[in-house]
Amino acid sequence: xxxxxxxxxxxxxxxxxxxxxxxxxxxxxxxxxxxxxxxxxxxxxxxxxxxxxxxxxxxxxxxxxxxxxxxxxxxxxxxxxxxxxxxxxxxxxxxxxxxxxxxxxxxxxxxxxxxxxxxxxxxxxxxxxxxxxxxxxxxxxxxxxxxxxxxxxxxxxxxxxxxxxxxxxxxxxxxxxxxxxxxxxxxxxxxxxxxxxxxxxxxxxxxxxxxxxxxxxxxxxxxxxxxxxxxxxxxxxxxxxxxxxxxxxxxxxxxxxxxxxxxxxxxxxxxxxxxxxxxxxxxxxxxxxxxxxxxxxxxxxxxxxxxxxxxxxxxxxxxx
Numbered sequence: 001x002x003x004x005x006x007x008x009x010x011x012x013x014x015x016x017x018x019x020x021x022x023x024x025x026x027x028x029x030x031x032x033x034x035x036x037x038x039x040x041x042x043x044x045x046x047x048x049x050x051x052x053x054x055x056x057x058x059x060x061x062x063x064x065x066x067x068x069x070x071x072x073x074x075x076x077x078x079x080x081x082x083x084x085x086x087x088x089x090x091x092x093x094x095x096x097x098x099x100x101x102x103x104x105x106x107x108x109x110x111x112x113x114x115x116x117x118x119x120x121x122x123x124x125x126x127x128x129x130x131x132x133x134x135x136x137x138x139x140x141x142x143x144x145x146x147x148x149x150x151x152x153x154x155x156x157x158x159x160x161x162x163x164x165x166x167x168x169x170x171x172x173x174x175x176x177x178x179x180x181x182x183x184x185x186x187x188x189x190x191x192x193x194x195x196x197x198x199x200x201x202x203x204x205x206x207x208x209x210x211x212x213x214x215x216x217x218x219x220x221x222x223x224x225x226x227x228x229x230x231x232x233x234x235x236x237x238x239x240x241x242x243x244x245x246x247x248x249x250x251x252x253x254x255x256x257x258x259x260x261x262x263x264x265x266x267x268x269x270x271x272x273x274x275x276x277x278x279x280x281x282x283x284x285x286x287x288x289x290x291x292x293x294x295x296x297x298x299x300x301x302x303x304x305x306x307x308x309x310x311x312x313x314x315x316x317x318x319x320x
Contacts, residue, residue: 019154025161026134026153033135034164035172040128041136044089044100046181050188051085051104059084059110059316062101064091066116066248069194070300072309073187079313080320082110086188091116093132094124095228099140102232107240110320112312114248115268116298125155131164195294195302226271233275245272246315247283249308251290251297280315 033041051060059082061071067088077084087104089097105111130152133141141152183194236243247265265283272279292304300308 022156022158022161023153025158025165026156028168029131029161029164030134030138032164032168034131034167036128037131037135040090040092040132042181044093046184047085047087047089047188048100048104050184050186051087053186054083054085057082057108057110059112059320060087060101060105061085061112061114061312062087062097063114063116063248064089064093064097065296066298066300067114068188069190069294070249070298070305070308071114071189071312072305073189074185075306075309076313076316077187080316082320084187088188090128092126092128094126094129095225096124096129096133096140098228098232099137102235105236105239105241110242111236111244112316113243113245115245116248117250125152127157127160130156131160190305192302229271230275233272233277237276243277244316244319245277245279246312247279247281247286249286249288249298249300249304251288251293278319280319281311286311 051058059073059076059080061067061073061076061084065088067086068090069088071086071088073084073086087101089100093100101111133152141149144152180194183191185191233243235241269279286308288300288304288307292300292307294301294304
């Protein structure tokens with residue numbers, strides 16, 4: 001019969017072997033993007049090109065897909081007579097969105113940051129964000145703290161890493177192009193033909209609204225999130241970039257906010273106030289009915305986009 005010490009030794013060896021294999025697979029994936037990551041990178045590069053094409057001072061609306069689909073930068077530009085860019089990216093990039101935004105922001109620019117709530121959840125590690133960093137910004141990984149590197153490495157799914165190595169030996173099948181770059185204009189806005197009415201499921205949207213949650217009241221925002229967001233605010237201040245925070249759009253689920261939801265949102269507003277950043281408007285001013293949404297509880301359709309854009313213009317006109 002195996003002794004207790006031998007049993008523990010075997011378990012420890014197997015765990016070490018599993019960790020070693022995982023790390024080996026991780027490093028074999030560095031610099032090799034899967035197809036889905038290539039599509040995401042092309043989307044990011046086009047957004048960056050839109051921002052870099054603007055000479056001089058600009059307004060840049062920075063967030064994730066709720067902004068990508070729900071803001072009309074061209075209309076903001078017409079109303080305020082300042083070149084405006086829609087820098088709405090995709091939520092899997094999480095706090096890395098701010099790293100990308102810094103690369104195209106300059107002295108005198110104005111940033112509008114709709115507070116898309118998943119940015120406050122403290123789990124940025126997913127198998128879209130991590131392959132993106134591994135393929136296109138490995139120095140960003142290298143600059144992480146040691147403990148964050150370990151979290152990053154072991155948050156990666158071993159099966160996905162193994163599949164990535166497999167596709168280096170055998171061509172990966174092409175993936176459905178979700179980002180539809182041809183349906184984006186020079187200001188980073190989605191063109192009207194992007195919104196395919198045939199794909200809208202009202203029942204799907206109504207199901208989402210019952211499950212969509214605000215950030216947990218006990219941790220809004222989390223320490224790691226505070227560090228990243230405060231760092232972005234400090235970067236803007238140091239580079240003479242005006243930063244305004246606004247509330248995002250969200251499919252209305254009830255006639256009024258619950259006490260817990262209201263408390264969560266007050267904590268978010270208080271955090272930004274502590275950073276010296278002004279929060280414009282009230283949360284429920286951007287809650288719309290189901291007919292204004294496209295395919296998700298935070299994705300507006302063309303009609304909803306026009307409504308939310310007018311709301312942003314009204315808020316900004318008082319400040320700019």
